[in-house]
Amino acid sequence: MRKRLTVVTVGCKANFADSASIARDATAAGFEVVSPAAHPDVIVVNSCTVTHRADRDSRAFVRRARRDHPGATVILTGCYAQTSPDERRRLPEADHWVGIGEEGALGLLLQRIGGGNPADPAPFSEYAADLLLGHRRYFLKIQDGCDFHCAYCVVPLARGKSRSLSPEEILGKAAEAEREGARELVLTGIHIGLYGTDRGEKEGLADLIGSLLKETETVRLRLSSVEPMELTEKLIETIAGSERICPHLHIPLQSGCDKTLSRMRRPYDTGKFAEVVSRVADKVENVQIGADVIAGFPGETAEDFEETVRFLERIPVHYLHVFPYSAREGTESAQWPDDVHSREKKERVARLLRLDAQKRAAFLEGQVGRVLEVLAEAVLPGKGEVSGTSGNYVEVTIPGGSADIGGLLKVRAARVAGKGVAGERMGAHV
Template sequence: MPRVAFTTLGCKVNQFETEVMEGLFKQRGYEILPFDQVADVYVINTCSVTHLGEKKSRQIIRRAIRLNDKAVVAVAGCYAQVSPEEIEAIEGVKVIVGTQDRHRIVDLVEKAASSISPVNVVKNIMNAEHFEDIPLFDTPGRTRAFLKIQEGCTNFCTYCIIPYARGPLRSRPLESIITESEKLIGAGFKEIVLTGIHLGAYGRGMEGNITLVDAVKAVLSRDGLTRLRLGSLESIEISDELITIMQQDDRLCDHLHLPLQAGDDTILKAMNRHYTLAEYRQLINNIKMSIPSIGISTDIIVGFPGETREMFENALQFVEKMNFSRMHIFPYSRRSGTPAAEFSEQISEDEKKYRVNKMQELADRKAVEFQEQFLNKQLDVLFEIENQKDSAIIDGLTGNYIRVYVNGNKNMQGKIYKVLLLKTYQDGLWGEIVQ
């Protein structure tokens, strides 16, 4: 039996796409191995969001070649899409496939095994017209399943390479979403997470004025679904109808990830973000009035070109008032091929490090403040991870994305229990099962 090993860099969408490719190999009789073992094929699903992501991708490619220099090393994903010539120059790479044609990955690998030169099928992603609808042939044993329903982005934020790596907007047909969700529910998954590169744009260009709300309703209509969660969304794409569904159906998790990216209107405009701080604040306030328990997480980039210390201090004040449940803080990464890379007033690395630390301190404090609102209350928790250091502890997530730890065992994995939340603990709360 031929052996294949996978590794994934980057986002949840990449993780889903790796699982799809794993299923394709299993269908053809391949054994899946951990990436650090000697395999006949290595598939590296790469990231290109930052130069660091590309550097890590190259390092992992070379690690695979060292593990077995006779193996077929296949490189897929965003880095392969935007810089195929760089990857082809790495001696030992046999297959280069970007963010299209992954349904052909097994055929390409088997073709490359008998080919002298690398098999490079990367083509212009801007010409892509259809969602690459690959069935999920395998359902890895976890409690949460990611379901990709949308591809591509046309926002062209000035710091971001993703539109050039993923191409125009394409959406998965509703019939396919229903089929895949039924398969995941049948496999025992308790939570489905809808993901996409620009998830809020789901349905654009499809007949019938279809939107993300239609996709949400389609999955919620399936028998046996316990939880549905949404991936990252642009704030301006949150509709009133979506919030109403969240109010009325407890299965749609009361958690939204709405990237802010900057806490200053001048910087938001320079980033080509399509909202103002006032608009963002009003939206969040309205959502919280409708759903007081909701967790709203966000992404923030600090040190964007032209962001003065005063602008940064203003951003700290804005974030302080927003009371996010969780914040992911990133220093601006100068990415060649994007407009912002050529902007003047680039911020020094030392200054960016200072700002990351300051914003992270605030993020940590606000996360604790959000979690402490729920002390001495009961919430449903989907348990998913047995603690590696102490097998008597298991943790999982509430609907509003608080990590909860309790005394338990692996038999609780994949099950939902009502938990009384007692105290802060590690990155979340400690609780006691009451049901």
């Protein structure tokens, strides 16, 4: 009898891609990959360490796994496992602790535990693994690691230097996923704007997207986070020039104050950031742009924060991911006084979240009456509706059922509904 294994993911889209690879390796080791509700024998928690909250969430998932499944084997892997091995004694609920820097170690562990299927498994793609993990979009990892050294960021310590997958491997995975029914590929990694730079390429990401458009036929492409300095004219023109590229970009900002950006060791100022996002907004039709912002970075005064708010109010950014500053061991800023009181950080976060809500609401109002292409992802029980995501990253609800799941639908946005829009169908699947 095959053992059952599930993967719980904490953190970014790169972790979702890694979780699909874990599921594929587990299948090769003889396991049946199941949902957490299906009484798994082995639970892999793929952790994150970008903030203290991510560390806490990772530990909480391990403890919940042990509480809900006392007889299961619990494995902790991912970035938190990599950067914090000394904390293992705080988490006795984890039977195994495998850092991501230990190449091949998790696969070997799964083989040693054994899934109980002596036969050679059938070929199993990452897209198939994504489906088993409940994802309707295929998270296609194109690179890993980061060559930047931002003062606050622990990720390079966990992930190492930037490393690009070969175009041949990426194109092969994309074509395979499309043959298996994928309708959206999310190009993901730790720092995807660096794609190809380790091979000396200057426009690696734009060239890769061009190749993907040639080698696939109908699947749409979405970019995960892209740093502002890597949004070159060629990349913007590539995004604007194809209806198959989702008009959605997440462009990390971190602060709207030049003094703070300099202390953060960010390689741009507010003028350059404003220039880039304005160019994207001008050239990419109906694009939605998001940004990350850190509140309460060491040395950020009340006036510095007000400067950030004023900057965000005037640039074409439509939503914000807001984080209170969190000192991470091993980073440059962890050596500095954390001189913004926690209460003040919370107030600044709350202020930015109010601005985020205003920006989101204004963008949603602007979608009413527009025709959107929506990937149907989930049935809403008892409502006769499905929910999905538009190309420009709007949550959309429309009349429908299980037969629609996984399809691309043409939808007219009829009205704002909560944090998204309610839509009217405009015919069959795209």
